[in-house]
Amino acid sequence: MLKTRIIPIILLKKNSVVKTTSFKDERIVGDATACVKIFSSRMADEMIILDIDASIRGDININLIKRLSKQCFMPLTIGGGIKNMADVDSLFRAGADKISLNSVFYKNKNLIKQISEKYGSQAVVFSLDAYCKDSQYFSSSNSGCIIHDILAVDAAKMAVNYGAGEILLNSVERDGTMIGYDLQLIEKISKEVSVPVIAAGGCGCVDDFSQAVRAGASAVAAGSIFHWVGESIISIKRHMDDQGISVRLL
Amino acid sequence: MKNLATQNVIGIIDYGLGNIFSIERAFEIIGVDTVVVKSPEMLKGIEKIVLPGVGNFNEGINNLNNLGFSDYIQRHVESNGFILGICLGMQLLLTSSSEGGGAKGLDIIKGKVRLLDFNTPCSVPHIGWNDLFGPDISQIKLFNEIETGSACYFVHSYHADIDIDIDIDIRKVYTEHCGNNILAAYNKGNVYAVQFHPEKSQNIGLKILKNFVRL
Numbered sequence: 001m002l003k004t005r006i007i008p009i010i011l012l013k014k015n016s017v018v019k020t021t022s023f024k025d026e027r028i029v030g031d032a033t034a035c036v037k038i039f040s041s042r043m044a045d046e047m048i049i050l051d052i053d054a055s056i057r058g059d060i061n062i063n064l065i066k067r068l069s070k071q072c073f074m075p076l077t078i079g080g081g082i083k084n085m086a087d088v089d090s091l092f093r094a095g096a097d098k099i100s101l102n103s104v105f106y107k108n109k110n111l112i113k114q115i116s117e118k119y120g121s122q123a124v125v126f127s128l129d130a131y132c133k134d135s136q137y138f139s140s141s142n143s144g145c146i147i148h149d150i151l152a153v154d155a156a157k158m159a160v161n162y163g164a165g166e167i168l169l170n171s172v173e174r175d176g177t178m179i180g181y182d183l184q185l186i187e188k189i190s191k192e193v194s195v196p197v198i199a200a201g202g203c204g205c206v207d208d209f210s211q212a213v214r215a216g217a218s219a220v221a222a223g224s225i226f227h228w229v230g231e232s233i234i235s236i237k238r239h240m241d242d243q244g245i246s247v248r249l250l
Numbered sequence: 251m252k253n254l255a256t257q258n259v260i261g262i263i264d265y266g267l268g269n270i271f272s273i274e275r276a277f278e279i280i281g282v283d284t285v286v287v288k289s290p291e292m293l294k295g296i297e298k299i300v301l302p303g304v305g306n307f308n309e310g311i312n313n314l315n316n317l318g319f320s321d322y323i324q325r326h327v328e329s330n331g332f333i334l335g336i337c338l339g340m341q342l343l344l345t346s347s348s349e350g351g352g353a354k355g356l357d358i359i360k361g362k363v364r365l366l367d368f369n370t371p372c373s374v375p376h377i378g379w380n381d382l383f384g385p386d387i388s389q390i391k392l393f394n395e396i397e398t399g400s401a402c403y404f405v406h407s408y409h410a411d412i413d414i415d416i417d418i419d420i421r422k423v424y425t426e427h428c429g430n431n432i433l434a435a436y437n438k439g440n441v442y443a444v445q446f447h448p449e450k451s452q453n454i455g456l457k458i459l460k461n462f463v464r465l
Contacts, residue, residue, distance in 0.1 A: 001380070001381065001426060002376070002378050002379070002380050002427055003378055003379040003380065003401060004378075005377075005378050005379065043452065045378070045379055045403075066271075069271065069272070070275060073275075073276070073279070073450075073452060074403075074450060074452060075403055075405065075447070075450045092268075092269060092304075093270075093271065094271065095269060095271040095272055095275075096269070097269055097272070097304070097405065097447075097450065098405070117306060117309075118267075118305055118306060118309060119267070119304055119305045119306070120304060120305050120306060120338075120375075120406075120407060121375060121407055122304075122375035122377060122405045122406055122407050123304055123305070123405075165375045165377070165407065166375070166377060194371075194372075194373060194374060195373060195374070195375065196373045196375070196377050196378075218373055218377070218378070219377075219378065248379045248401045
């Protein structure tokens with residue numbers, strides 16, 4: 001039986017790992033290489049690395065990604081600042097297993113199609129940052145700065161139609177708050193798409209993971225709980241196992 | 251006589267698709283020398299070849315044909331050389347694929363590559379850690395000391411559907427997704443193939459790669 005994945009998200013800014021709250025107020029939490037090494041040794045199921053200022057800088061730090069992927073003996077998703085196929089090719093060469101796209105999707109949906117045609121749809125993750133306005137979920141990009149008039153659920157469906165093989169679903173408001181995942185959002189999106197949904201944004205305690213899975217998430221991602229609480233992946237898995245959720249216990 | 255210097259080196263075929271870097275790195279961890287080859291000439295004298303790959307079947311087979319690898323692999327297998335196909339590499343060894351309108355594969359193993367398309371509601375692609383099982387597992391040298399129920403990392407939308415009426419002497423390992431058994435690995439003679447990624451499957455994956463080196 002397929003196991004529910006626990007995925008640490010590492011946000012990069014230059015060489016540092018940062019943590020944001022509602023996509024703002026970055027705080028440095030450590031060195032990138034050290035952070036990747038720690039998660040690798042703690043046997044996470046996958047790792048997601050997002051370079052949050054690559055879009056603003058206008059380039060991708062391939063050498064850093066290469067150094068990090070060398071330390072990461074597990075499936076690795078890379079995102080941030082991807083503009084075209086040349087970026088994508090160089091990231092796969094640098095050790096990425098999957099590519100995560102956010103801002104570029106709203107300008108050039110065909111990039112998802114191009115990547116999925118070359119590398120397969122299982123290699124393309126659509127990173128959907130949902131923003132709640134008037135009790136409706138909208139899609140947003142550029143680190144939550146631009147709110148689009150496309151509903152989050154429509155953006156998800158569109159991305160899947162273009163060839164995305166997975167949705168990394170984040171809630172802008174909940175990011176870094178540790179008040180729990182937006183379960184309603186997870187339920188809404190995972191019901192409407194056939195591809196796996198990775199829940200992100202708001203996880204603050206071990207039970208939050210199980211709740212996201214019950215709401216429909218195929219995998220659960222988090223940042224703060226690892227950086228601030230120091231919760232270990234194995235204790236989260238034991239808790240989920242007790243709740244009857246299939247996890248890789250090693 | 252074989253050249254001892256090249257005999258123990260693993261040749262990794264680079265045909266422009268997939269995460270070669272991770273495979274090199276995994277062999278490096280277990281202390282095995284590899285050489286990444288972009289042309290068949292570079293494979294001469296190498297006994298064990300890895301055919302990796304992430305991506306589109308059509309693009310994969312076209313690249314293999316254009317670079318001259320297809321013929322080399324056929325001859326390598328006929329002369330009892332070892333090969334390990336990983337993910338798309340596993341699928342390219344089959345007769346054909348429904349991906350990209352029935353493209354022809356290397357036809358070393360009889361079978362067809364099909365989309366994971368189930369009658370039950372199910373998330374596709376099949377992404378994540380999943381258990382290995384099947385009666386043949388203990389008989390395949392690649393899975394030496396790997397127990398039934400060990401979890402490996404899968405990430406794929408297509409699967410290998412072996413024609414068991416033709417290839418009766420093929421050994422198979424399965425995994426299960428949404429109530430359906432999917433082929434996770436097969437072995438026939440010196441041909442080994444896995445749908446999952448040993449280079450991403452941590453200790454169990456490294457053990458499998460070690461077993462390949464020791465064949």
